[in-house]
Amino acid sequence: xxxxxxxxxxxxxxxxxxxxxxxxxxxxxxxxxxxxxxxxxxxxxxxxxxxxxxxxxxxxxxxxxxxxxxxxxxxxxxxxxxxxxxxxxxxxxxxxxxxxxxxxxxxxxxxxxxxxxxxxxxxxxxxxxxxxxxxxxxxxxxxxxxxxxxxxxxxxxxxxxxxxxxxxxxxxxxxxxxxxxxxxxxxxxxxxxxxxxxxxxxxxxxxxxxxxxxxxxxxxxxxxxxxxxxxxxxxxxxxxxxxxxxxxxxxxxxxxxxxxxxxxxxxxxxxxxxxxxxxxxxxxxxxxxxxxxxxxxxxxxxxxxxxxxxxxxxxxxxxxxxxxxxxxxxxxxxxxxxxxxxxxxxxxxxxxxxxxxxxxxxxxxxxxxxxxxxxxxxxxxxxxxxxxxxxxxxxxxxxxxxxxxxxxxxxxxxxxxxxxxxxxxxxxxxxxxxxxxxxxxxxxxxxxxxxxxxxxxxxxxxxxxxxxxxxxxxxxxxxxxxxxxxxxxxxxxxxxxxxxxxxxxxxxxxxxxxxxxxxxxxxxxxxxxxxxxxxxxxxxxxxxxxxxxxxxxxxxxxxxxxxxxxxxxxxxxxxxxxxxxxxxxxxxxxxxxxxxxxxxxxxxxxxxxxxxxxxxxxxxxxxxxxxxxxxxxxxxxxxxxxxxxxxxxxxxxxxxxxxxxxxxxxxxxxxxxxxx
Amino acid sequence: xxxxxxxxxxxxxxxxxxxxxxxxxxxxxxxxxxxxxxxxxxxxxxxxxxxxxxxxxxxxxxxxxxxxxxxxxxxxxxxxxxxxxxxxxxxxxxxxxxxxxxxxxxxxxxxxxxxxxxxxxxxxxxxxxxx
Numbered sequence: 001x002x003x004x005x006x007x008x009x010x011x012x013x014x015x016x017x018x019x020x021x022x023x024x025x026x027x028x029x030x031x032x033x034x035x036x037x038x039x040x041x042x043x044x045x046x047x048x049x050x051x052x053x054x055x056x057x058x059x060x061x062x063x064x065x066x067x068x069x070x071x072x073x074x075x076x077x078x079x080x081x082x083x084x085x086x087x088x089x090x091x092x093x094x095x096x097x098x099x100x101x102x103x104x105x106x107x108x109x110x111x112x113x114x115x116x117x118x119x120x121x122x123x124x125x126x127x128x129x130x131x132x133x134x135x136x137x138x139x140x141x142x143x144x145x146x147x148x149x150x151x152x153x154x155x156x157x158x159x160x161x162x163x164x165x166x167x168x169x170x171x172x173x174x175x176x177x178x179x180x181x182x183x184x185x186x187x188x189x190x191x192x193x194x195x196x197x198x199x200x201x202x203x204x205x206x207x208x209x210x211x212x213x214x215x216x217x218x219x220x221x222x223x224x225x226x227x228x229x230x231x232x233x234x235x236x237x238x239x240x241x242x243x244x245x246x247x248x249x250x251x252x253x254x255x256x257x258x259x260x261x262x263x264x265x266x267x268x269x270x271x272x273x274x275x276x277x278x279x280x281x282x283x284x285x286x287x288x289x290x291x292x293x294x295x296x297x298x299x300x301x302x303x304x305x306x307x308x309x310x311x312x313x314x315x316x317x318x319x320x321x322x323x324x325x326x327x328x329x330x331x332x333x334x335x336x337x338x339x340x341x342x343x344x345x346x347x348x349x350x351x352x353x354x355x356x357x358x359x360x361x362x363x364x365x366x367x368x369x370x371x372x373x374x375x376x377x378x379x380x381x382x383x384x385x386x387x388x389x390x391x392x393x394x395x396x397x398x399x400x401x402x403x404x405x406x407x408x409x410x411x412x413x414x415x416x417x418x419x420x421x422x423x424x425x426x427x428x429x430x431x432x433x434x435x436x437x438x439x440x441x442x443x444x445x446x447x448x449x450x451x452x453x454x455x456x457x458x459x460x461x462x463x464x465x466x467x468x469x470x471x472x473x474x475x476x477x478x479x480x481x482x483x484x485x486x487x488x489x490x491x492x493x494x495x496x497x498x499x500x501x502x503x504x505x506x507x508x509x510x511x512x513x514x515x516x517x518x519x520x521x522x523x524x525x526x527x528x529x530x531x532x533x534x535x536x537x538x539x540x541x542x543x544x545x546x547x548x549x550x551x552x553x554x555x556x557x558x559x560x561x562x563x564x565x566x567x568x569x570x571x572x573x574x575x576x577x578x579x580x581x582x583x584x585x586x587x588x589x590x591x592x593x594x595x596x597x598x599x600x601x602x603x604x605x606x607x608x609x610x611x612x613x614x615x616x617x618x619x620x621x622x623x624x625x626x627x628x629x630x631x632x633x634x635x636x637x638x639x640x641x642x643x644x645x646x647x648x649x650x651x652x653x654x655x656x657x658x659x660x661x662x663x664x665x666x667x668x669x670x671x672x673x674x675x676x
Numbered sequence: 677x678x679x680x681x682x683x684x685x686x687x688x689x690x691x692x693x694x695x696x697x698x699x700x701x702x703x704x705x706x707x708x709x710x711x712x713x714x715x716x717x718x719x720x721x722x723x724x725x726x727x728x729x730x731x732x733x734x735x736x737x738x739x740x741x742x743x744x745x746x747x748x749x750x751x752x753x754x755x756x757x758x759x760x761x762x763x764x765x766x767x768x769x770x771x772x773x774x775x776x777x778x779x780x781x782x783x784x785x786x787x788x789x790x791x792x793x794x795x796x797x798x799x800x801x802x803x804x805x806x807x
Contacts, residue, residue: 007683011690018694036697044690051686115703204713271724273717342717343752416737417724418745424738473734481803 002067005055006146009096012048012103013136015041019129027122035122039110042125045132046107049100053087056096056145060086065158069093069145075163075584077554082169088177089164091298091313092145097178098294099135101185106132109189117210123196131188134320142313163584166556170236176228180252183222184290187255189214190262191287194280198331201338208266208279213644219263220640222256227633238590238605240525240621242629245394250373251293254366258286261362264355271417272352273342277332278359280339284328291321296373347419354412361404368397399452403459406514409507410436410463413470431469436462456518460511467504467511474501495648505639512632519600519625527619529610539622541602542566548614549576556580556589561606561616563593577606577618600624714760721753729801 019041026034056069061083065071073086073093088094106128113121139145149158193207229252234242243249262282268275299314332339345352372389379387414428440458448454475489482489494501528536535544547562560578564571575593582589588608595602603621610617709715728749732742783792783806790801799806 003679004682004686007686011687015690015694032702033697036702037695040694040697044694047693048686048690116706118703118706202713204716206712206716209716270720273720346748414736416731416741416745417727418748419741421738421741424736424741427738428736473736474730477730477733 001055001059001064002146002148005052006140006144008048008052008055009136009140009144009146012045012052012099013133013140015044015048016129016133016136019045020126020133023122023125023129035125038122038125038129039114042103042106042110042129045129046103049096049103052139052146053096053100056093057084057087060084063161065161066148067145068147068149071149071158071161073161073164075161077584078163078169081171081174082164085168085174085177086164088181089168092139092143092147094177094181095135095138095143095298096145097181098185099132099139101178101181102128102132102135102188105185105188109192113210117193117196117206119200120193120196120202120207123199124192127192127195128188130324131320134316138313138316142316161584163555163582166580166582166585166587166589167236169582169589170232172228172232172235176225176232179221179228180225183218183220183225184255184293186214186218186221187259187283187287187290189218190283194283195328195331198280198335198338201335203338205269205273208269212266215259215263215266216640216643219256219259220637222252222259223633223636223640226252226256227630231630234626235592235594236589238592238607238619240523240603240605240619240623241520242626245369245372245391247373248293248297250369251289251296253369254373255286255289255293257362257366257369258282258289261359261366262286264362265359268352268355274345274352276339276341277336280332282359284325284332288321288325288328291317291324295321349415349420349422349425351412351415351417354408354415358405358408358412361401361408365398365401365405368401369394372397402514402517403452403455406456406459406463406511409510410459410466413504413507414466432462432465435465450521453518453521456514460515460518463507463511467508470504471501492648494642495645498645498647499643502639502642502645505642506636507639509632509634509636509639512628512635514632516625516627516629516632519623519628522624523621525619525621527607527617529612529615529617531610531612532614536618536620538620539600540568541620541622543575543604543618543620545616545618546574548616555584556582558591559606559609561618563604563618565595565602575602575604577604579606579608596627598625598627601626711760711763714756714763718753718756718760721749721756725749725753 019038022034022038022041026032026036026038059067059070060074061080063070063074063076063083065074069090069092070086073089074083078086086093088097106125109128110121110125113124117124190207190211193211197207229249230242233244233249237244262279265275265282266279269279295314295317299317345356347353372394376386376388379385410432414425414432416424420428436458439461440454443454443457448457471490471493472486474493475486478484478492479486479489482492484492524539526536526538530536530543530545532545532548535542537543542565544564545561546564548559549562550557550559552558558578558580560576563575563577565575566572572595575595577593578591580589580591581587590605590607593604593606601621601623603623605619605621607617607619609615725746728737728742728745731737737745783795784790785792785799785802785804785806787804788799788802790799792800796806798804
């Protein structure tokens with residue numbers, strides 16, 4: 001069985017190499033047979049990797065402990081979903097997941113475009129398969145998941161495995177890595193089309209139109225992956241937070257930031273034919289940051305809760321990135337003539353300039369996170385000693401950047417494309433600014449003194465009002481014309497331009513996320529050792545240890561104190577945080593007790609038994625507004641899905657009186673209708 | 677033996693699928709449009725004009741901003757259409773676009789006072805009947 005798996009990977013590698021050569025030679029020598037067979041090879045790669053992945057999954061679920069990977073990540077006592085999740089629980093398996101997802105995306109791209117973009121497709125296929133070949137080298141020759149455990153001259157069956165890392169035995173971990181990988185891998189599509197567009201010297205924006213939805217879906221997966229990771233960290237790691245600026249967390253954030261910048265700046269290219277070079281740079285940076293993120297997780301160059309063990313794999317990633325980045329830079333520089341802007345910025349007070357600022361700020365944030373993440377590597381290279389920067393550095397740098405981004409989220413929709421006079425701006429900004437200020441002043445009067453919290457809540461109100469006004473004014477205009485009520489008109493408005501109004505909803509989601517983040521300014525925490533019957537106070541809560549339970553199952557043993565909780569004298573349900581000890585891996589973990597409410601979470605972690613007889617050590621946190629982080633994510637998701645819905649058609653072009661040489665032709669066109 | 681058979685089958689199937697290409701499998705050549713990117717640009721300008729009109733209707737733009745931006749877009753459209761004509765007809769356009777003729781106002785909308793050079797049934801600005 002494992003031999004077939006290894007053979008499938010080897011064959012997939014051969015077909016991937018053939019696809020690169022076949023598509024390029026077919027294109028240059030004008031041999032369409034070769035081009036088509038190269039596209040067929042992409043399907044073959046997918047089929048072979050599906051076979052290899054199926055064999056690995058079967059071995060994990062069946063428990064074939066002759067295989068080193070199965071032994072290291074699975075055991076008999078694990079529930080079946082975790083046995084399945086063991087596919088990406090270790091280095092070799094997760095690299096196979098990367099490869100398989102890439103081949104799936106590649107097969108979809110080739111199928112979707114089997115009759116379109118014949119000029120570009122050979123280059124698209126070669127970029128896809130070049131990346132695929134790199135991962136297949138890792139799967140086949142560096143980190144094979146089909147290695148066997150040998151003793152003496154024979155293969156041995158150990159009988160049972162070590163099992164999945166207990167920290168990964170949590171429900172979000174079953175979906176978090178695939179989601180994040182779907183995001184990471186998905187950026188190959190816009191990147192491949194961008195490179196193909198450069199290679200074929202396209203002047204138009206075909207690559208952007210083709211990959212618009214793809215980019216959004218990928219961004220959605222990335223957002224979901226990052227948020228699921230936050231949910232996992234909050235519920236499993238037991239330190240009371242959801243984001244610790246861990247290098248691998250940062251690595252997942254970096255491509256998300258550049259992808260967000262790309263989603264905005266691409267509109268400049270579509271609307272005005274501007275920023276073509278910048279968009280190429282952004283889409284390439286996003287793709288290579290995805291590879292960089294994978295490299296950080298696997299190379300062991302930084303210390304992280306997520307990192308796999310250090311191995312020789314890092315140098316392969318470095319080689320791939322050096323080749324890929326050099327090729328991309330060369331292509332961009334050699335095609336500058338085809339990337340000239342078709343129009344200029346007309347005014348500083350315009351939507352264009354707000355997008356430019358948005359891009360600059362996002363890039364500043366990206367650079368700050370990258371700098372902080374790589375600081376230990378840089379200091380080691382220069383001073384021979386690893387110096388890490390911690391949470392305060394990231395917060396100090398990124399909170400002002402976040403505030404500025406939040407401001408731009410509100411400012412952007414208020415400013416018109418091309419130019420806005422002060423008169424228009426005054427009219428547009430007055431109510432949102434007044435209400436934002438009122439919120440900040442109201443909170444100040446209520447006793448809040450944190451400068452950033454006041455600013456953040458004020459800006460959140462400002463952005464919410466701008467978005468609400470956008471919906472209201474648009475719906476009112478439609479309602480005035482059609483006579484339908486405001487709610488129906490709002491649906492109509494969104495349906496007419498799903499991309500714009502879906503985007504506004506995403507902004508609302510981001511605002512809600514910021515509300516949740518701002519709650520961290522008011523966090524309370526304490527660590528106490530309590531005897532049986534002992535009590536403690538945190539915020540409005542009183543906690544009393546009233547008992548202790550322990551037991552075991554086949555996978556782990558557990559102990560949990562029973563904690564009676566009252567809030568302002570009112571009795572709440574009993575909370576029982578748990579400490580587990582997994583037998584196979586001999587590792588302790590924590591299963592926290594959490595009381596989620598919209599205003600605040602009560603979070604209790606049982607750190608272990610104390611020094612005294614029957615004493616327990618509790619870490620208790622009161623985290624205000626955390627639930628809004630998860631709610632914000634759902635709003636972002638809904639907004640993104642709306643963006644993906646095709647806009648309603650039937651919109652008539654505005655009547656235009658075209659002046660100049662082509663007036664006659666334009667006159668004939670001015671009654672034309674468009675497909676939205 | 678089974679293993680060998682499975683391996684041979686895997687290789688045979690994938691090789692056969694990849695290389696057994698018949699003439700009818702070849703995709704038809706795409707029609708090549710020399711003005712494709714100009715057509716895309718033209719569509720983008722029309723969309724910009726439509727957005728502009730909507731933003732004006734919802735009160736996001738002052739009259740001056742609206743008129744200035746609209747004129748800018750119209751000029752841009754004229755340039756793109758001229759380029760398209762140049763490519764499709766092979767006729768070289770003059771180096772500078774001809775100056776815009778002074779609009780001759782013949783009709784004013786009774787509802788919004790927008791002025792038009794040609795008679796129209798419905799107003800191009802507010803959409804209401806001109807009569």
